[in-house]
Amino acid sequence: MGLLGAISFSFALLSVTQIHECNAQVCKILSAVPITASSVQVKWQQYSAATSYILDTRQINSTDTAPIVLVVSSGQGLEKTVQGLKPGTQYNVTLKAINFFFVECVTSVLVTTVPDTSQILDGSSPTSTSISLRWSAVPSAQYYTLEVYSQTTGKMLNFNITNTSAVVQNLQQSTNYDCYVTTVNQAGKGDRSKVRTITTCE
Incomplete structure (x- = not known):
């Protein structure tokens, strides 16, 4: 094979290789x-x-x-x-x-997609150391995360709940608590609800 033939063969081989690599892209x-x-x-x-x-x-x-x-x-x-x-x-x-x-x-x-947002419908303080909450149901939620934040101590309580109501106990009396609900499914968390502030009774 002469020099010209070798060059032509090398060029053809390079072309085939490039075409193969291009076709291999996904x-x-x-x-x-x-x-x-x-x-x-x-x-x-x-x-x-x-x-x-x-x-x-x-x-x-x-x-x-x-x-x-x-x-x-x-x-x-x-x-x-x-x-x-x-x-x-x-x-x-x-x-x-x-x-x-x-x-x-x-x-x-x-x-x-993550679930839609739930909102707290009502809240009350049945005793001086507890609060009761109820929130809207979201069909695509697997469970709800309830957050209860004490404005006095700065402590946040978290609860994962499958139904749409809860009673949180062992709280301080005459204290403001900011409450939020977040929907959760296998894709992640939905948007947090609007805050609902509840004050425990004396």
Whole structure:
């Protein structure tokens, strides 16, 4: 084989190697994280041949809910916030890497939004050392975290509760307590409720 033939062979081998490496590249969603009860932030790995990306978000086991489809050009970054979702709901997020009019690769992940916010409906002090609270039910919550903060001592009490009411005992009399409820599911915590301040009786 002459010098020219060797160069041509080496160039052809290099070309085949580059094509193989290019074809070996895959789409990859790096993370899909719920931000609020109605939004998820999606980040993905760059696909070198992509001129744009399509994010297609569809509710699992639902045919009457329209998908949310976002188009992101390659110059707009590698992350996007998908909004308008339902609280405490599972979605399939599909990423498509587009090279002009052709789909180069496709990948999907499942993500669940955090539950909606619960609010404290009423509160009272049945005894001088206890308070009673009741809050709104959220269907997608697995349990509720009740926080009771003493304005006098600065101490915070935390309770994980599966129902929608609780009596907190062994408190100080004639003391203001700031109370909050937070919904929780497998995806994380929803937003904290508005504060309800209750004063124990004398």
